[in-house]
């Protein structure tokens with residue numbers, strides 16, 4: 001079954017929502033697809049519609065007026081029949097076709113049953129966001145050790161606190177809202193280990209001074225943490241987790257300037273859950289196979305290269321939000337608007353924003369990108385993080401490949417990057433296809449280059465039954481036939 005629109009937007013997070021709303025305001029017919037059950041993405045993650053009354057999460061959110069305005073615009077366009085909103089639909093592949101794109105989707109609203117379909121449009125906008133970047137450490141595969149994004153998603157999406165006594169670690173300002181959110185739900189946040197030192201920010205005064213709202217946000221979290229007596233320990237890391245059936249304690253240590261544990265500083269802290277995050281890695285699954293150029297970003301990730309109007313190097317293909325570099329929700333919203341304005345211009349439609357408004361959005365995006373760059377430089381991955389690993393530490397959890405096996409592949413077989421290490425050890429060949437271990441394996445290969453994900457032709461596992469149904473569904477032309485097929 002195939003549907004068409006003027007524009008397909010993949011990802012209904014802040015970037016995709018604002019792009020879709022702008023394109024709709026400009027008169028285009030839009031298909032907006034997201035694998036989640038509600039719009040909002042990671043930043044505005046909410047419980048499913050039917051559970052919102054019983055699971056209050058509003059106090060965990062920021063910028064809700066903007067979210068509500070975008071929801072309102074999307075609902076109005078949907079009611080007018082110009083927005084085709086596809087929630088619980090996962091895009092597994094996007095390919096060029098004639099003068100446009102075919103976006104292959106599995107409808108998972110009745111999971112485990114899957115229905116495959118294709119959406120077609122002359123223009124495609126990819127706003128698939130990012131996922132938590134992880135570094136392995138001894139014990140990171142114990143139950144109760146989560147990513148900080150995972151802790152936050154449980155909290156915002158289900159009102160669930162993953163533990164009663166939680167330690168957080170990693171680097172970056174995202175540790176702060178997660179600590180504040182957990183504390184607001186009565187969780188004892190026993191420690192927040194920040195690997196970077198705050199003094200690193202002083203090396204980038206320009207972007208800091210030009211983004212006072214970010215300071216205000218940071219000050220708000222600092223006040224919340226102080227209220228709950230949560231201590232943030234700079235230049236400290238969680239270097240191990242212990243427990244039998246699940247985590248019962250973590251080992252924390254002060255770090256030297258290159259990230260090695262300072263001798264004599266290690267100590268154990270009793271916990272029942274742990275959250276760790278080392279920034280985010282952009283979700284480029286759909287963009288890499290389409291052939292768009294990538295570029296380096298300051299945080300060690302390859303990101304999609306875009307021009308000032310969010311056009312990729314592939315004609316008709318646009319990107320916005322964290323696929324273009326990790327920088328927060330406000331930046332994602334601005335980039336979504338810019339991308340949609342480019343789609344309108346390239347489709348011959350009139351702009352939605354007036355010239356001065358467009359210039360203001362551009363200037364805000366430039367300022368926020370500079371801030372994101374300063375943030376990445378102030379919160380790097382510690383150079384010597386791999387000194388925390390023993391040879392027995394599992395690096396690739398799907399295929400159970402250890403740090404020792406990766407080191408051997410590098411030292412004895414001369415594997416230069418994560419791709420060759422994958423061929424020699426199977427690291428990255430499992431269910432997650434290297435999303436979890438890829439950045440770490442790249443670091444272990446001692447590569448200075450940014451982490452560039454391998455090309456994955458299928459972005460999410462899709463059943464053969466759904467694919468077989470795609471051919472049959474392409475041949476049917478009325479709903480009675482569809483009912484016959486279902487039986």
Ligand SMILES: Cc1cc2nc3c(=O)[nH]c(=O)nc-3n(C[C@H](O)[C@H](O)[C@H](O)COP(=O)(O)OP(=O)(O)OC[C@H]3O[C@@H](n4cnc5c(N)ncnc54)[C@H](O)[C@@H]3O)c2cc1C
Pocket residue numbers: 010011012013014015016033034035036040041042043044089090091092127128129130131132148149150152153177280283286320321322323327328329332459460
């Ligand atoms: C787990 C997690 C939690 C986060 N929580 C916060 C937070 O609480 N506060 C904060 O300031 N920042 C948070 N962030 C950072 C946050 O991602 C950004 O600031 C902001 O949400 C980026 O907006 P975006 O639109 O670029 O991407 P996202 O918000 O990530 O939206 C991308 C959307 O694309 C969808 N998608 C991805 N791939 C596909 C596909 N193949 N098919 C269909 N749909 C797809 C996803 O379901 C998602 O809804 C979080 C990040 C992560 C990874």
